[in-house]
Amino acid sequence: MNLKALDASLQEIVKKRVALQKIDYNNPKYDEIEEELHDAEDSFQDEFGDYLEEQFQDIHDEICPDTDVLHPIAYIAKNYMVSAKNEYSVSTSEGVYVEADKYPGKDTKLALVPSPLRVVLNVDKNNQLVVWSAK
Numbered sequence: 001m002n003l004k005a006l007d008a009s010l011q012e013i014v015k016k017r018v019a020l021q022k023i024d025y026n027n028p029k030y031d032e033i034e035e036e037l038h039d040a041e042d043s044f045q046d047e048f049g050d051y052l053e054e055q056f057q058d059i060h061d062e063i064c065p066d067t068d069v070l071h072p073i074a075y076i077a078k079n080y081m082v083s084a085k086n087e088y089s090v091s092t093s094e095g096v097y098v099e100a101d102k103y104p105g106k107d108t109k110l111a112l113v114p115s116p117l118r119v120v121l122n123v124d125k126n127n128q129l130v131v132w133s134a135k
Contacts (some may be wrong), residue, residue: 003117003134006048010114013040014080014088021079041073048072052112059110059119059132064098075112075119088115092122 016037023030052072060069077094095109100121109122110131117134 001048001051006051007114007117007134009040009044009048010076010112010117011088013037013044013076014114016040017076017078018080045071045073055119055132056110060098063102063121063131064100064108064110066101067098070096072112075110077111077113080113086115088113090120090122090128092125092128095120095122 016033019033020030020037023033049072053069056069056072056075060067075096077090079091079094081089081091083089090111090113093109095111098108098110098121100106100108100123103123106124108124111120111122112118113120118130119132121129121131123129
């Protein structure tokens with residue numbers, strides 16, 4: 001698996017999502033960017049979906065076995081922060097809700113994050129753990 005290509009593709013999706021958030025729906029560019037986003041998501045799923053679904057299955061098996069695995073696109077957060085070094089992060093409120101056995105009663109969520117490519121488990125407002133990273 002070309003993990004650099006996967007990371008670059010994920011970054012492209014994130015950048016398009018951020019671009020859409022910055023403009024109004026009535027902006028003439030909105031539809032164009034939205035179409036580019038959907039095309040990028042489709043390509044991402046086609047090229048990397050099987051690999052990522054395997055990774056998410058392993059994560060679910062270990063952390064949240066009672067929660068169904070979704071398509072990898074679902075784990076892409078709505079909002080990302082990007083550092084000056086092009087390192088991405090997400091807030092602890094981002095991700096797909098999962099029932100983590102180790103954290104009963106917590107609103108735990110999984111999110112896919114690029115640069116460096118990883119999956120984080122948001123346990124609560126103060127705790128975020130990296131549960132998988134690209135190797």
